[in-house]
Amino acid sequence: MADRTPRLYNTLTRTTEAVEPREEGHLRFYSCGPTVYNYAHIGNFRSFLTADLILRTARAIGWETTYVSNITDVGHLTQDDLVDPSGEDRMAQALEREGERFANIYDLARYYSDALLRDWHALNLRDPDVRPRATEHVTDQLEAVIKLVDSGHAYVTDKGVYFSVETAPDYGKLSGNREAEQLQATERDIVEDEGKRDPRDFALWKLDENHLMKWHSPWGWGYPGWHIECSVMGMRYLGDQFDLHAGGEDLIFPHHECEVAQNEALAGHEVIPYWVHTRFLQVEGEKMSKSKGNFYTVRDLIAPDPDDEHVPDAIRQQGGVDPLALRYALLSGQYRKPFNFTLKTLRDSARAVKRYRDVQARLDEALQSTSETAAATGLAESLRESYEEALDAMCDDLNTPGSLAAALKGVKAIEQADSLSAADARTATEWLHDINNLLGIVEPQHAATERTGGSDGDDDFAEQVESLIRERADARSAGDYDRADAIRDELDEMGVEVKDNPDGTTWERKGL
């Protein structure tokens, strides 16, 4: 596995390229995190998942990694600001909406960033090495702005400090929006600061004495522009030359375009050669939006409010889906292709995750068995091939559907083995562990991933079910099949699936 190199589509060059870290065998990358003014939705997580997969793939081929992902806890402008420049930012609006829950804007940010971390862990996303917060790096941001002013890349007006795009000849190289100037000039001039020299110029610092979050600057009280935080935090933790930057496709412009301009103005050279962007997902064939009722946060799906009618009944009834099923569903589309998230995909994914769990249970049993059983023929070889193929697929621009398919071949090989020797079980357990390291779909890696929904741990419920099953067994042995079937129907109503095996009856809660 030593000579594998991951390939990724680079937005900057518009081609799929082999990723070659500056320092051989050590990938340093940054992934844009969310603004914490609300619960993160499944689209946010599709993007965070891409970063997680880059990390896992790099580790799987033996690379070191340094991974930074920020939390934006400073409010930035909403579209309303374009109409009403004195308007409030998103976080301020959130506070207004939920004012009774939070004492101030910092409480709100803290609450939603805690929620973000819980969801992050629930979906088996690995933690970054550093998770910087914008509010904790305002001084760094100010220093960068001062440096840009001093070097002539920025200028001050009575409303703020702006980056002068004219001084960045490559501006537009990432997004291709080189002509945005002409196209949007009129609108920009109206909504922005008259002191701006070029409509493309963007804010590095905004002066506002009344802003809910404000800091002191050489130009007066105010707050930083949106783009500067990522430039500053990226270079602070990864240096002025690192390898890769990831984010959602909407960030290509303006956010990353502006970041590139700032980076290069600050460093005097290219800072990041690879840019990776995750496409938006759709839900049930439509753009995810609150008005369409197809807007899902992670917790809507894994721990729904029972009374929230916009969450499908099937999900609410079982108290939320397995978080790993949600992760699996998000993996079933490649990050760069349009992906249609549907309830059906989620249902299929839950079954797939269950297959892994069942295989794992079988392996655990085989490991503990002391009886001599014949080795399964060719199992080790099938599993080796399965893993190699799964890893190859990940190296091929994070081809997750291909990787899942390859992994499933290994699952099938285990399922189909007539018997498993202890050695087989050890080999297969190791394989399962490797697959889990690569894709994160087998075992929860944090306590938070344990199923919170359902009543699996409910002893009373289990007792009730066991009792009904005993009753049914009695009816069956007495030949009273009408009675037995009635009990089975009753269990079915309770969401319990009955399975009659040769050596007894088992049951489990029904999935989606």
Next chain:
RNA sequence: GGUGACGUGGCCGAGGGGUUAGGCAGAGGCCUGCAAAGCCUCGUACGGCGGUUCGAAUCCGCCCGUCACCUCCA
């Protein structure tokens, strides 16, 4: 208007000049008191039109369609 991506069987979704994706659904079978679950078997599809080629779903061109971004957004 500018920019980028994508169109594969009933559905999701890989692959990518001649040779099996996989899953779900569906059909048949085994098992079962009957079911369920499980297991076995079964699919020959690539938006349209041209071109290159011995051969194209795969390469090239054009067209059609879908999606996204162009200072709210992952």
